[in-house]
Amino acid sequence: MKLQDCLNIEYKENQVLSFVEEDYHENFGYQWTRFNKLQLDSHNGSGESKERLLIQSEMKSEFFKDKIILEVGAGNGRFTEVLLNLGAKVMAVDYSSAIYANFKNHSESVKKGNLICLRADVFDLPIKESMFDIVICYGVIQHTGNNKLCLDVLADHVRSDGTLMVDIYSNSIKHYNPWIYLIRPFFSRIKGESSKMRFVERFIDLIFPIQLFILNFLHNKGHVFKYIRYFFNRSPNSVYGINLYLDKRISKADAKNWSICDTYDAWMPKHDDPLSLKKWNLLLSDLKSYKGFDLLHSKECGQGNCASLRKK
Secondary structure, three states: OOHHHHEOOOOOOOOOEEOOOOOOOHHHHHHHHHOOOOOOHHHHOOOHHHHHHHHHHOOOHHHHOOOEEEEEOOOOOHHHHHHHHOOOEEEEEEOOOHHHHHHHHOHHHHHOOOEEEEEOOHHHOOEOOOOEEEEEEOOOHHHOOOHHHHHHHHHHOEEEEEEEEEEEEEOOOOOOOHHHHHHHHHHOOOOOHHHHHHHHHHHHHHHHHHHHHHHHHHOOOOOHHHHHHHHHHOOOOOOHHHHHHHOOOOOHHHHHHHHHHHHHHHHOOOOOOOEOHHHHHHHHHHHHHHOOEEEEEEEEEOOEEEEEEEEO
């Protein structure tokens, strides 16, 4: 089957198919246009995106080969790249202009017919239902404004015996970072995405050397130090890139840019609805009861919880 067979509109080759007229979610677009290659494994050399995909899905690399995949919230294509390299064909969807960075990053796959990029709303997809071997949505659901409806829409696009792979941020004490919710009301008052980005950059310029020094001292230390490290990992800004650098997985320059990118990402969402584990399990239970899925696994991962489900 060809990817274009999954569309319910006319396919126009070698271009992003856009069905969005407004600039809603353009903050994400600005972010991923600015850092269009940062989190691509081919750029940073870390293998971080592939590792996250395989750990969260609990699938082997071979599982993705020759699969027809719908990736919702694809952004600039960190997972798109991995899926394509594993031999899949991908329909990549994003609401923001980040999808144009995805298209540019993987233009050869577009030409080969292995990738179609859509700029579209998850709640109004120009795509046929029950067509995909795998539907994947990582790091996105809590930003859509309706967690349950988003899961229902994703589920409807999985074919019989296909797989749904999803995650959501958690509001548990372990994952909750009160700093970002205190900062957002003030950050939202800054006009223009470029001005917001400059504010983040100046903040990171100031705090990055201090955090790098402290986290380097605490790196891989146990006992009471791990609790101090936990405190610093709940900083107002993201230190994920610093930890990758200390693990010798990315460069120092990429670590700083990662901090800028993830901090901007954390401070500016218009929708952010993380869930407790109890509510997440209720949503998964609904997929089992009303959408005909079997739960393959559900577990803690990243900033919250993830699950993979198989459609009967």
